[in-house]
Amino acid sequence: MTKIEKIVLSYSGGLDTSIILKWLQETYGCEVVTFTADLGQGEELEPARAKAEMAGVKDIRIADLREEFVSDFVFPMLRANALYEGQYLLGSSIARPLIAKHLVGIAREVGADAVAHGATGKGNDQIRFELAVNALDPSIKVIAPWRQWNIRSRMQLLEYAEKHHIPVPSDKRGEAPFSIDANLLHTSTEGKSLENPAEVAPDHVYQRTVDPFDAPDAPEIITIGFERGDPVSVNGKAMTPAALLTEFNELGGRHSVGRLDLVENRFIGMKSRGIYETPGGTILLAAHRGIESITLDRAAAHLKDEIMPRYAELIYNGFWFAPEREMLQALIDHSQAFVSGEVTLRLYKGSASVISRASPCSLYSADLVTFEESAIAFDHHDAEGFIRLNGLRLRSWAARNGR
Ligand code: ARG
Numbered sequence: 112m113t114k115i116e117k118i119v120l121s122y123s124g125g126l127d128t129s130i131i132l133k134w135l136q137e138t139y140g141c142e143v144v145t146f147t148a149d150l151g152q153g154e155e156l157e158p159a160r161a162k163a164e165m166a167g168v169k170d171i172r173i174a175d176l177r178e179e180f181v182s183d184f185v186f187p188m189l190r191a192n193a194l195y196e197g198q199y200l201l202g203s204s205i206a207r208p209l210i211a212k213h214l215v216g217i218a219r220e221v222g223a224d225a226v227a228h229g230a231t232g233k234g235n236d237q238i239r240f241e242l243a244v245n246a247l248d249p250s251i252k253v254i255a256p257w258r259q260w261n262i263r264s265r266m267q268l269l270e271y272a273e274k275h276h277i278p279v280p281s282d283k284r285g286e287a288p289f290s291i292d293a294n295l296l297h298t299s300t301e302g303k304s305l306e307n308p309a310e311v312a313p314d315h316v317y318q319r320t321v322d323p324f325d326a327p328d329a330p331e332i333i334t335i336g337f338e339r340g341d342p343v344s345v346n347g348k349a350m351t352p353a354a355l356l357t358e359f360n361e362l363g364g365r366h367s368v369g370r371l372d373l374v375e376n377r378f379i380g381m382k383s384r385g386i387y388e389t390p391g392g393t394i395l396l397a398a399h400r401g402i403e404s405i406t407l408d409r410a411a412a413h414l415k416d417e418i419m420p421r422y423a424e425l426i427y428n429g430f431w432f433a434p435e436r437e438m439l440q441a442l443i444d445h446s447q448a449f450v451s452g453e454v455t456l457r458l459y460k461g462s463a464s465v466i467s468r469a470s471p472c473s474l475y476s477a478d479l480v481t482f483e484e485s486a487i488a489f490d491h492h493d494a495e496g497f498i499r500l501n502g503l504r505l506r507s508w509a510a511r512n513g514r
Pocket residue numbers: 201202203204235236290291292299300301383385
């Protein structure tokens with residue numbers, strides 16, 4: 112095994128990463144620095160500090176990354192209307208490059224030669240962490256204990272904890288829990304009964320959205336302000352990016368917006384089934400498309416839609432810090448110069464529907480489209496020629512086919 116001098120571990124304070132911390136200290140016999148980030152997962156961070164202290168960690172890093180997460184990762188992605196396989200809002204995918212960026216930053220600061228993460232060998236997250244580290248600092252090694260140690264089952268994991276006096280909370284003693292990943296953008300739940308895609312997900316997997324049957328009978332109307340493609344206010348009140356997303360999560364959760372039961376194709380090769388809850392993201396996607404509908408030129412909008420699946424796949428596959436993602440981002444960001452204005456939506460029993468939109472930069476012309484008499488010069492004879500020429504090749508083709 113290669114000699115490692117110092118490791119920065121992505122540490123949640125949960126059972127798995129506590130075991131990983133111990134295993135790293137034992138296996139490499141070197142200093143481990145822990146890094147715990149608040150991405151809006153809704154968990155206290157101080158318990159992680161206490162646990163790291165108990166494990167003898169001298170350098171404990173804790174950071175609130177919520178604003179950076181939303182303004183530098185979630186909002187740029189939303190500008191693209193990114194969806195993986197047509198449906199997934201990429202809530203886990205977009206968080207990994209941010210965590211990797213901070214792991215690398217701390218590693219450089221403290222002179223560590225490796226970073227470590229608790230992602231398993233079958234998932235996408237290991238790829239996302241490691242490709243990001245590769246792209247940010249090729250001199251830093253990555254340690255993935257789940258791929259290296261001999262622990263192969265939940266039982267063995269608990270045994271290791273007992274043996275090393277790592278406290279196992281009572282709810283973690285029985286069968287394996289769901290695998291949950293949460294942040295300000297989403298909650299993702301996988302594993303257990305969800306592994307059978309033919310089985311309906313039990314109600315208790317949902318954590319941040321109410322059941323549509325229990326949602327209020329009265330719809331709620333909200334107005335979102337956009338500037339250059341990014342949301343900046345709700346109901347006329349300006350807020351920071353993280354505060355806005357928090358607010359939309361609250362609103363969406365109450366009205367059951369943003370639930371998704373999906374079978375997706377993992378980059379590593381297998382299909383997996385997961386339950387996603389992305390209340391705020393779902394509202395913002397609808398609203399962003401609403402404001403784009405009046406502010407983007409047709410060809411610009413269609414080009415964005417063409418590259419979107421490619422862009423989403425890059426993020427899903429872990430290529431956030433790759434040159435081609437940055438190139439596409441430049442194109443997307445350029446398109447947003449006039450994507451400003453206000454969109455009003457109705458939240459009602461699981462849906463977030465755009466009901467009106469307005470912009471000082473609107474390309475929409477009621478005068479041009481109206482069925483009534485219009486002041487704008489539009490020669491109806493032009494349409495005749497337009498259709499005649501577009502139909503030219505269709506007439507030749509149909510005649511040849513003998514229709
Ligand atoms: N399958 C999703 C993705 O790759 C979520 C992964 C993390 N979620 C989890 N419950 N462990 O983006």
